[in-house]
Amino acid sequence: MGLYNKMEVLSQERTPIALVTGAGGGIGACICRKLAAAGFRVVAGDIDPARAGRVARELGESGSPGHVSLPFDVSDEIAVESAFDHIERDWGPVQVVVCAAGLLLFQADGERPLIKNTSVDIWERSQAVNARGVFLCARAYINRREKAPVPHGRFVTFSSVAAQLGGYRSSASYIAAKSAVLGLTKAMAREVSHLGITVNSVAPGLIDTDMLRSTISSSGAMETAAANIPLGRIGTVDDVACAVEFLASENAAYITGSVIDVNGGYRMQ
Structure with a gap:
């Protein structure tokens, strides 16, 4: 049986499975809801069992x-x-992987560490979750899809506008890790193209999440930040999840190795 015949059989036999890492966060949970509504059986992955369980229960x-x-x-x-x-x-086999797990670390005083003050521990922890975690999921996914192909395979990574601009609200370790994700996304897109799998990244701008609010704590700072965005508002988790939903769909079949900027025009290219 050929590759695409195998894909057709798998498609007929099973509800497609989507694994979302970082599912307990605001963006991750919204992605889970979007993919569930699109017909996927969602596996909500998170380091926190309580948060992962809550998302799965809410979907049910x-x-x-x-x-x-x-x-x-x-x-x-x-x-x-x-x-x-x-x-x-x-x-069953994983058809879609969304790597939404992320970590932004601060100093004890709540400020982002400058390069000159960044400890090796902060650097390594940031790289481990934001970059190595994507690599490990990518490798696990590729090895299994080579043995058992699926139709419309999708792998979606998360970078950040911070990686594209050297964002002043994010630490250098976070920026470096998210920059690594951009390169990994393109490398993987080339390596798995023969399997019919697309690999793309989403680069959110300023999105109303706990992570953003941890970097903007002064009164009126959110309004000031929104004023610098052409569309005049801070993004929502739904804005990001809609982009992921599209990349995970069959409608995105001819898009790979690309980055979708979800930033309201904060960065244009």
């Missing part, structure tokens, strides 16, 4: 049964391999 309560949670640390090689083994053994 919305009338879409079968969604599950899977707590694991994306920066841990063994944990990532075990998570993929668990999913594919118990529920």
